[in-house]
Amino acid sequence: MIDNRKYVIQGIFLIIGVVFLIQLFAIQVIDKSYRQAAEQNIVQEVIQYPYRGLLLDRNGEIMVYNEPLFDLMITPKQVVNLDTLGFCNLLNITKSEFNEKIAAAKAYSYVKPSIFYKQISNTEFARIEGTLDQYKGFAIQPRIVRAYSYPAMANALGYISEISKNELKQDTINYYHQGDYIGKSGLESYYESELRGKRGKKFKIRNVRGIDQGRFNDGKSDTLAIPGQTLTSTIDLELQLYGEKLMAGKAGSVIAIEPSTGEILAIVSAPSYDPGALSGRNFGENFEVISQDTLKPLFNRPLMASYRPGSIFKIVQALVALQEGVIVANTKLKCNTALIGCHNAASHPFGTSEDLVGAITNSCNPYFYQVMRKMVMQGEVEDPYQDSHIGLDKWRSYIDNFGFGGTLGIDLPGENGGMIPNSAYYDRAYRGRAWKFSNIYSLAIGEGENLVVPLQMANFAATVANRGHYYTPHLIKKASEDGEPLPQFLVKHETEINSEYFEIAVEAMAEVVRSGTGQYRAKLPGIEVCGKTGTVQNDPNPDHSVFIAFAPRINPKIAISVYVEGAGQGARAGAGIAGLMIEKYLKRDSAVLRMEPYILKGDFLY
Incomplete structure (x- = not known):
């Protein structure tokens, strides 16, 4: 009788062990969601914004071109042990401005990146680039703004600015994200689909300290941004x-x-x-x-x-x-x-x-x-x-x-x-x-x-x-x-x-x-x-x-x-x-x- 109990207990443990082994095999080999979840912790998706199309006059002279700037993105969940005073000094912002921007980012999403500080110039970027790695949860996103060869024809050319909530709701093809720029008036608005191009994606590996470790999967998952069309105008x-x-x-x-x-x-x-x-x-x-x-x-x-x-x-x-x-x-x-x-x-x-x-x-x-x-x-x-x-x-x-x-x-x-x-x-x-x-x-x-x-x-x-x-x-x-x-x-x-x-x-x-x-x-x-x-x-x-x-x-x-x-x-x-x-x-x-x-x-x- 005692021997039978021993075999029963051994059998139970054996069955439990087999179940755990099968489950472990499923997690590691069959079900990729766990692997993907783990990778999400170290793989950062970086949107590659395309260069917006140029606008030329009828003789090929450039009227509107692009100027690179940078947005500082934040993912609130990843922000830990932040030296708030040092960070504010780095960006030359006040504590109240910091709190306001943090609150806006958390209101948008705790886990998705959003713009914390927009349109940093090349000069500013060069000043802060070497220090940003100290602040986990923050990353640089390259962007472009419009620049003009001459201070002329403003009403017809129009302007671009950040997409509004109503415009996002009206985006039936789900192309735009919060923080994207869109043509608001003039030619920039009428020819938005031709000028905007197609965004790409780049995946980077970052360690737990937020330091860039190179490209994910040797860049095989990356997609190139496609520039917008250059439009030749009728204007002399x-x-x-x-x-x-x-x-x-x-x-x-x-x-x-x-x-x-x-x-x-x-x-x-x-x-x-x-x-x-x-x-x-x-x-x-x-x-x-x-x-x-x-x-x-x-x-x-x-x-x-x-x-x-x-x-x-x-x-x-x-x-x-x-x-x-x-x-x-x-x-x-x-x-x-x-x-x-x-x-x-x-x-x-x-x-x-x-x-x-x-x-x-x-x-x-x-x-x-x-x-x-x-x-x-x-x-x-x-x-x-x-x-x-x-x-x-x-x-x-x-x-x-x-x-x-x-x-x-x-x-x-x-x-x-x-x-x-x-x-x-x-x-x-x-x-x-x-x-x-x-x-x-x-x-x-x-x-x-x-x-x-x-x-x-x-x-x-x-x-x-x-x-x-x-x-x-x-x-x-x-x-x-x-x-x-x-x-x-x-x-x-x-x-x-x-x-x-x-x-x-x-x-x-x-x-x-x-x-x-x-x-x-x-x-x-x-x-x-x-x-x-x-x-x-x-x-x-x-x-x-x-x-x-x-x-x-x-x-x-x-x-x-x-x-x-x-x-x-x-x-x-x-x-x-x-x-x-x-x-x-x-x-x-x-x-x-x-x-x-x-x-x-x-x-x-x-």
Whole structure:
């Protein structure tokens, strides 16, 4: 009996031993999770952030590049026996700042790394690198920030900054992590997926004291970071810088387009800011200062500001009326100021009968009042109120085809579409009360409820230059490896106006500069400029100065719109700046730039 018990006890111990052996075999050989957990204690994953793509001008000159910086990462669980005072002295931070950063890191994760101290410069890094190994739980993460060759074009280039919590939630592909940088505005935002590249990973072995022991698994688990695409823009940097020089101290915009492609040669928003101010550790402080500036330097006027178009809209009215057959080129109408005032009485006395070219040359308001009335009230029905509804909507459909009343689709975020009214708009405005042409006649001269964006007016100038078509304005010339822009920028947009009518508009615009309101500051020796002045009402403040143009008349190379807020007549600031930009682009070093001192001085109201 006793012997049997002995065997039973031995058997039990044997079984227990076998179970333990099997379990140990499973832990060490079959189940890799324990091995992986052990390795996690000594293997550190280091994200390799890719270099963000460069931005070049159309001639290959670098506009935006990268500058290396370093983030100090923290994994709270690994921080032990920290000499807090010595650590604060090393980073030149206070104890309260340290406590605040530690609390933020622990709130994010106790075991995952997060940024403790961001954007350490190369100089700072060299100072602290040799000492950091003494502080367990901290590691350096290389990063990049944007740097700029010139303090220009800030609104169009945009900026990058740390991704927000809302943006992280909206990241459906789970590409981004907390602390990553993302394009927030401008080209940086629109082309984020092309510019950001693809991150890589590197695995390092560290001992329990946090000292780097080399690469894990001989680097076989590492993945290389793939740099972002270098994007070639449509911008002519020399012209861009000149435009910013001319607009210094002013408010408004300048947009120049190559008519044959829709490529934007220059896009100036004034006032603006130095793009370098929104790059680096002082981003937050600088952004607050810039965003609170009452002159609104963050407001991208070329595509966000909306203005009444003023007299430059008379070219649009002429083309629509010609297409509808309510006038012909030699239709003569009297300058009847009993209908509406005419501001060009000196060269265009009351009662003068002008044909279409003469009316555009002299910017005759009564002529276009009568043209618009013919357009809106065509006698489709006997009721003048209903007839006005039908005529206005027909007019609006033509206007839409020029790209007004909606966004054009430029490769920048935040584009404003302006506003062109239709009958439904006035039905709402008049709250069911009857209305007709006599209530809306100010549309005839580009005033009233008409609102356009400077980008749209530059695009319209390009449309006239092309005699009836345009390509969507865009800023990136090469957005892919095959050297092409995005497909939508290769589409040709046609208007519903016959090309023969555009020739009449071209002749009228040439006459404006040859002998009309644009002759004093937009006329250039050896270049036939076609343009139109506009003086946009801005009561009770001074009017806005507006000018659109293209040149040369045959085979145009540049189309432009200029808006200078509060600068008075379009024949002054607007025409002067447009003329200088055209001359600079077409003549380069041989340009005389006669009007430059006048524009730089900026005294336009007299």
